[in-house]
Amino acid sequence: MNQKLFVYQLLPRLFGNSSSTNKFNGTIEENGTGKFDDISDTVLQKIKANGYTHIWYIGVLAHASTTDYTAYGLPHEYPEIIKGKAGSPYAVRDYYDVDPDLAASIPERMAEFEALVRRTHAAGLKVIIDNVPNHVARNYRSINKPEGVKDFGEDDDTSMAFSPQNNFYYIPGQALEIQLSLQKSSGPAYNEIPAKATGNDCFSHRPTHFDWYETVKLNYGVDYLHGKQAHFDPIPDTWIKMGDILLYWAEKNIDGFRCDMAEMVPLAFWRWAIPRVKDKFPEVIFLAEIYNPSAYRDFLAHNVFDYLYDKVGLYDVLRDVSCGYRPSSDITFALNSVGDIQHRMLNFMENHDEQRLASDYFLKEGSKGKAAMIVSCCVNSNPVMVYAGQELGERGMDEEGFSGKDGRTTIFDYWSVDTLRRWNNNGRWDDAQLTGEEKELQQFYRRLIILCNEEAALANGLFYDLMPANYENREFDSANLFAFLRSNKKELLLVAVNFDNRIHECTVDIPHHAFTFFEIATTGKGTLKPLLHAEGKELAFSPDSPPHISLDPYSGEIYKISFS
Incomplete structure (x- = not known):
């Protein structure tokens, strides 16, 4: 599996x-x-x-x-x-x-x-x-890089706003000015000349506190200043x-x-x-x-x-x-x-x-x-x-x-x-x-x-949405409930959840097409066994009669459907 x-x-x-x-x-x-x-x-x-x-x-x-x-x-x-x-x-x-x-x-x-x-x-x-x-x-600088590896920006031509072989984008002639920094250095202030473009595609020397001002954008060969031209x-x-x-x-x-x-x-x-x-x-x-x-x-x-x-x-x-x-x-x-x-x-x-x-x-x-x-x-x-x-x-x-x-x-x-x-x-x-x-x-x-x-039907089975079959079901609140089937063509599971703040007593219509879709034989009497809450009771089930279930507020259940 x-x-x-x-x-x-x-x-x-x-x-x-x-x-x-x-x-x-x-x-x-x-x-x-x-x-x-x-x-x-x-x-x-x-x-x-x-x-x-x-x-x-x-x-x-x-x-x-x-x-x-x-x-x-x-x-x-x-x-x-x-x-x-x-x-x-x-x-x-x-x-x-x-x-x-x-x-x-x-x-x-x-x-x-x-x-x-x-x-x-x-x-x-x-x-x-x-x-x-x-x-x-x-302030990127690698001290742990393997021998022979050069740092990002080490060979950049910083006089150019963009070059396909540069690692960063630059704003030539402009120093970095961060508009609002919440922390100040007790030592020398940080200087960046020329300023580099900021990580969230901010191509300005004056990133704001809404920008990713603590980062700089890496250059993968896309010229953002000329219509995102690619140079690969x-x-x-x-x-x-x-x-x-x-x-x-x-x-x-x-x-x-x-x-x-x-x-x-x-x-x-x-x-x-x-x-x-x-x-x-x-x-x-x-x-x-x-x-x-x-x-x-x-x-x-x-x-x-x-x-x-x-x-x-x-x-x-x-x-x-x-x-x-x-x-x-x-x-x-x-x-x-x-x-x-x-x-x-x-x-x-x-x-x-x-x-x-x-x-x-x-x-x-x-x-x-x-x-x-x-x-x-x-x-x-x-x-x-x-x-x-x-x-x-x-x-x-x-x-x-x-x-x-x-x-x-x-x-x-x-x-x-x-x-x-x-x-x-x-x-x-x-x-x-x-x-x-x-x-x-x-x-x-x-x-x-x-x-x-544990359940192969959940791990790698197929999905069947039961909502379309229950839109006209007066005993199923499609504004607060959601139900679907999962099956690996051997086991069949019904999953139903309740997003409401109160208990919902409901029926869930399962169309015959679902059993055909999963190639599940429906001979004999059926049962619904709750798997998520072990204290739950098994329910009788018939393909011709929709199961009646109770769903706790903000919760749900996974039922295994089986036929004798």
């Missing part, structure tokens, strides 16, 4: 931090930080036992921070071009190094990361890390450098790359680089962060990327449905829009960019996201991602510093996460400090995820 991928996303700086100080805008000395070593065999085995197949470690690559590591030979940093005390994991200052914040022994930081990879594999899990190809930290022959120098970086990490037994803002990099580069990696490492997967549906199929064509984010489709619709802003029937349209590629879309309800389900800006309680998670996990054979703490109902309502109180867990500040810290319980990684509600939610996630690979 092909295994359905479940990705557990975590930021080591937050995940293993057991300090409860949490001073607003605190330093690493004040608030502490998680380390590679905190991700122990114990917790890795727990993550594996919870049904996950992969861990996406974010913030691994060395990125700009305000913490002084010059005593270890690392470059001096400038707070005015850094967001937060810890800095953004996506402002990489050295592609060939790992973040020293995460090391127990800074000189041994790479060895500690390699040991984490081995521990993760020993637990039966695979490792995904970020590739950040579109931009680098303003000869191969741009940036292509070669980034291709070598991907191979460097693949050689460290990485199992996959999540490619940050992949659509901001020319598709031609990915079509050139990914086959070169897969030629040597055929099992490595590539996952694209992408938000432009019109480009989805191009990024998947010829097996360039393995999977894409499904953010502007299923995530956005499930968020609106969960909040009561749209009818649940709209889920059908979101799925249909990617129907032929839905099995290659990554589903999620949280990640480091999005607000927590339990935040005041979303559902206020993690348990209210159960219906959305059932749909995310069960609609197809595609991968699913959970953000660390989501399964505990983490609220993300801290005011950490640069991040502010925005319903997200900070990626910019030194901090510890309440639910994760209590689950950690000084390295025990047990449930002793969790509340009853948190334990129940954790158990729900565990059961749902494990079920998706």
Whole structure:
């Protein structure tokens, strides 16, 4: 059986931090930080036992921070071009190094990361890390690059706004002027002359605080100042450098790359680089962060990327449905829009960019996201991602510093996460400090995820939408309920969820065409056995009489249909 991928996303700086100080805008000395070593065999085995197949470690690559590591030979940093005390994991200052914040022994930081990879594999899990190809930290300088490798920008002609062989874009004759920097340097100020273009395609020497002012855009041979003219022959120098970086990490037994803002990099580069990696490492997967549906199929064509984010489709619709802003029937349209590629879309309800389900800006309680998670996990054979703490109902309502109180867990500040810290319980990684509600939610996630690979129909079966058959069903509320079938032509499962705040007693019409579609024989009496909630009762079922079921608020059930 092909295994359905479940990705557990975590930021080591937050995940293993057991300090409860949490001073607003605190330093690493004040608030502490998680380390590679905190991700122990114990917790890795727990993550594996919870049904996950992969861990996406974010913030691994060395990125700009305000913490002084010059005593270890690392470059001096400038707070005015850094967001937060810890800095953004996506402002990489050295592609060939790992973040020293995460090391127990800074000189041994790479060895500690390699040991984490081995521990993760020993637990039966695979490792995904970020590739950040579109931009680098303003003060990028690699001290860990292999011998003979030149830095980005080292040979650039800075007198030219654009050259196909330059690594950066420039604003000749203009010095960088950041309009609003929340941090000031106690030492010499940062100077950039000429100014480089900013990472979010801001071709100005005066980026605002709304821009990604802490980063600079990499040049892949596209002339943005002249209608995005492409200059890909000869191969741009940036292509070669980034291709070598991907191979460097693949050689460290990485199992996959999540490619940050992949659509901001020319598709031609990915079509050139990914086959070169897969030629040597055929099992490595590539996952694209992408938000432009019109480009989805191009990024998947010829097996360039393995999977894409499904953010502007299923995530956005499930968020609106969960909040009561749209009818649940709209889920059908979101799925249909990617129907032929839905099995290659990554589903999620949280990640480091999005607000927590339990935040005041979303559902206020993690348990209210159960219906959305059932749909995310069960609609197809595609991968699913959970953000660390989501399964505990983490609220993300801290005011950490640069991040502010925005319903997200900070990626910019030194901090510890309440639910994760209590689950950690000084390295025990047990449930002793969790509340009853948190334990129940954790158990729900565990059961749902494990079920998706226990049941072949969920792991790699076909999908049949029951919504069209129930629009005229007066005993089925198509504004608040959603139902579908999954089958591998051997087992047949009915999945039904309730996005409403009250119990729904309903019937679900299953057309005879569904049984024909799945080649399921319907002779004899049928039963519906609940799988998600073991305490549920089996129900009698007949193909000629729709089953009557009860769905709890914000939740749902997975029923196995069988015939005697």
